[in-house]
Amino acid sequence: DAGITQSPRYKITETGRQVTLMCHQTWSHSYMFWYRQDLGHGLRLIYYSAAADITDKGEVPDGYVVSRSKTENFPLTLESATRSQTSVYFCASSDFLEGGETQYFGPGTRLLVL
Amino acid sequence: KQEVTQIPAALSVPEGENLVLNCSFTDSAIYNLQWFRQDPGKGLTSLLLIQSSQREQTSGRLNASLDKSSGRSTLYIAASQPGDSATYLCAVDRGSTLGRLYFGRGTQLTVWP
Numbered sequence: 001d002a003g004i005t006q007s008p009r010y011k012i013t014e015t016g017r018q019v020t021l022m023c024h025q026t027w028s029h030s031y032m033f034w035y036r037q038d039l040g041h042g043l044r045l046i047y048y049s050a051a052a053d054i055t056d057k058g059e060v061p062d063g064y065v066v067s068r069s070k071t072e073n074f075p076l077t078l079e080s081a082t083r084s085q086t087s088v089y090f091c092a093s094s095d096f097l098e099g100g101e102t103q104y105f106g107p108g109t110r111l112l113v114l
Numbered sequence: 115k116q117e118v119t120q121i122p123a124a125l126s127v128p129e130g131e132n133l134v135l136n137c138s139f140t141d142s143a144i145y146n147l148q149w150f151r152q153d154p155g156k157g158l159t160s161l162l163l164i165q166s167s168q169r170e171q172t173s174g175r176l177n178a179s180l181d182k183s184s185g186r187s188t189l190y191i192a193a194s195q196p197g198d199s200a201t202y203l204c205a206v207d208r209g210s211t212l213g214r215l216y217f218g219r220g221t222q223l224t225v226w227p
Contacts, residue, residue: 033214042219043158043203058214090157102148103215105157 003027006091006106014114019078021109023091031094032074033103034058034066036087043090049074081113116141120204120218127225133191135221137204142182145207148215149178149189152201161202162189194225 004025013019023032034046045058047066055066063085065077074093078085088110092103117140127133137147146165150158162171162178164187170179177190191198201222205215 040219043205043215043217045214048214092158102160102163103158104160105150107157108155 004091004093004104004106006089006109008109009107010110012112012114013081015081015083017081019081019111021076021078021089021091021111023074023076023106025072025074025091025093025104027093027095027104028071029093029095029104030071031096031103032068033092033094034064034074034076035090035092036060036085037090037108038087046076046089078111081111083113085111086113087111116144116206116208116216118204118206118216118218120202120221122221123219124222125224127194127223129194129196129225129227131194131225133194133223135189135191135202135204135223137187137189137218139185139187139206139216141208142185143208144182147178147180147187148205148207149176149187150203150205152203152220154200158203191223194223196225196227198225199223 007022033048035043037043044060049055049068052071068074088108090108091106094101094103119138121136148163149161152158164171164180175192179188201220203220204218
């Protein structure tokens with residue numbers, strides 16, 4: 001499928017388990033991003049990547065790990081899930097153009113940590 | 115830190131009205147400002163992007179303006195329709211890290227027939 005996809009779309013897990021959320025884009029965009037969306041906080045950046053093998057922390061990185069071995073994939077791992085990580089997670093991608101380029105968002109993964 | 119505020123938090127109007135959604139940001143040194151739309155249970159869809167050197171952008175019934183000096187942007191929706199019902203999010207890119215966006219919490223719009 002063309003565009004940006006996320007899997008799974010829904011996930012229920014237990015406290016302490018490791019969970020990996022997948023993100024895949026078909027445009028070969030340089031930049032990829034992970035956000036979480038919570039009531040009362042809006043969208044907050046977790047991690048971002050400017051290219052393969054280049055990643056950096058965003059606003060709320062604690063408890064998360066990312067990797068980017070291939071341009072098209074940007075998985076997000078919760079090393080030991082906590083209830084506070086219950087949220088909706090969005091992946092996004094964009095390319096660099098002078099003046100800025102819009103970000104394209106995936107459909108989101110709804111994660112519930114029990 | 116860049117703070118982005120959107121007013122009102124929610125808006126309910128009859129079909130056909132012209133609407134104004136407001137966005138303000140604390141740091142005027144921005145690279146660009148973007149407006150997104152989010153439908154319930156869905157991801158975000160980009161509506162308009164205004165570069166820092168621009169004053170406004172238009173797409174169909176949507177017009178977004180930017181006043182960097184006052185730290186404000188306005189999204190104008192003309193002749194609203196029920197299909198416009200969604201949450202509208204404003205986001206600013208400071209340019210210090212390209213593509214890193216700071217989001218407001220959104221305005222939830224309901225347009226009833």
